[in-house]
Amino acid sequence: MAAMAAEPLPHHMIRMATPRLRHRQAPTLTLGLDEPLAIAIQRTTLDQFDHIVWVLRHELDRDLAVHEARKALKRIRAIVRLVRGEIGDFAYRQENFVLREAGRKLSIARSATVVVETTRRFLDENPSLLDPIAARRLVVGLESRRDVVRTPVIHDRQLLTDLVTSLLAARARYASWPIVELSIDPARPWRRPMPDHFASVAPGLERTYRRGRRAMEEALAERSARALHAWRKRVKYLRYQHEFLEALWPPVVGAAAESLAELSDGLGVDHDHAEIAALVATRPSLILDPTSRYRFLSAVEHHRRRHQSALLAIGARAYAETPGAFARRLGSYWDFARG
Numbered sequence: 001m002a003a004m005a006a007e008p009l010p011h012h013m014i015r016m017a018t019p020r021l022r023h024r025q026a027p028t029l030t031l032g033l034d035e036p037l038a039i040a041i042q043r044t045t046l047d048q049f050d051h052i053v054w055v056l057r058h059e060l061d062r063d064l065a066v067h068e069a070r071k072a073l074k075r076i077r078a079i080v081r082l083v084r085g086e087i088g089d090f091a092y093r094q095e096n097f098v099l100r101e102a103g104r105k106l107s108i109a110r111s112a113t114v115v116v117e118t119t120r121r122f123l124d125e126n127p128s129l130l131d132p133i134a135a136r137r138l139v140v141g142l143e144s145r146r147d148v149v150r151t152p153v154i155h156d157r158q159l160l161t162d163l164v165t166s167l168l169a170a171r172a173r174y175a176s177w178p179i180v181e182l183s184i185d186p187a188r189p190w191r192r193p194m195p196d197h198f199a200s201v202a203p204g205l206e207r208t209y210r211r212g213r214r215a216m217e218e219a220l221a222e223r224s225a226r227a228l229h230a231w232r233k234r235v236k237y238l239r240y241q242h243e244f245l246e247a248l249w250p251p252v253v254g255a256a257a258e259s260l261a262e263l264s265d266g267l268g269v270d271h272d273h274a275e276i277a278a279l280v281a282t283r284p285s286l287i288l289d290p291t292s293r294y295r296f297l298s299a300v301e302h303h304r305r306r307h308q309s310a311l312l313a314i315g316a317r318a319y320a321e322t323p324g325a326f327a328r329r330l331g332s333y334w335d336f337a338r339g
Helices: 037-058 062-082 084-125 132-154 157-175 202-222 225-248 250-282 290-318 323-338
Strands: none
Touching (some): 037 062, 062 084, 062 132, 062 202, 084 132, 084 202, 084 250, 132 250, 202 225, 202 290, 202 323, 225 323, 250 323
16 A cells, blocks of 8 residues: 545535634644654644643634544544553553543534534435425424533533643643653653654554554444444544654655545544434434435435445555554655654
């Protein structure tokens, strides 16, 4: 696999672009070619923590704040996975737990908002699917659910204060990671300098790729919403790890990151449609007429099945190599760019 470039997905498989932040743009994940790995890991993760805290405290669009915070949390989790072998399993599990729980507290609000946006687009693309009154009833019902679900999250000052406090404590731990040679503290053996070579990231990179490849095989076999969503999580981690390593060979590693982003977005759209279908199927009040409800659910399922093949084709190209061959190829880019 030279690069993971693929044909662009159709417009309806790409999530609508989120409006830009009013005051602060998300920091990127980038390893400088002349930058020691330990410093780059520390710098990029601290940047992401600072971004999360800023948006939760200052961004006036609360839905956007939640969205940006969740993305930054996933970037940090991807980087922590990348250097799991260096920080050790104890530290990895501790930090991954903190980040995962923070993301879960925010995810329900974001999910409820996305369901409304996706439903509106789906109805706009299929104007004859429901009569105007039924379509309006569906959207209003989902908006009411969104407001009930997200209000306790985006307007709960204590929840957000506790969340920010937890993340600031995590940030302090990341800021204490040693970036120079230090004597090992027997009480904290995971606090050791991080060697500046590919072997520091190779196991994490290979593990992320292997798990993504396995998740893709499960998704291909099952075609279930659960399996596809599980695969999407793995794709995201690999995408962010590619973004971090993009400077090694931008035309190739950058193209791979873009392809993985396209795949992740497409799988996200699939998950959104699956969630809409689940809500309509379990809440008949959203579409009162059984015939209209059946027609709507059939259309959503047809939409998902029609585009899953394209996503699986992109995935097959993205995960064409064995995990070992993938890691060795990235290692050769590292040696050429930083050797």
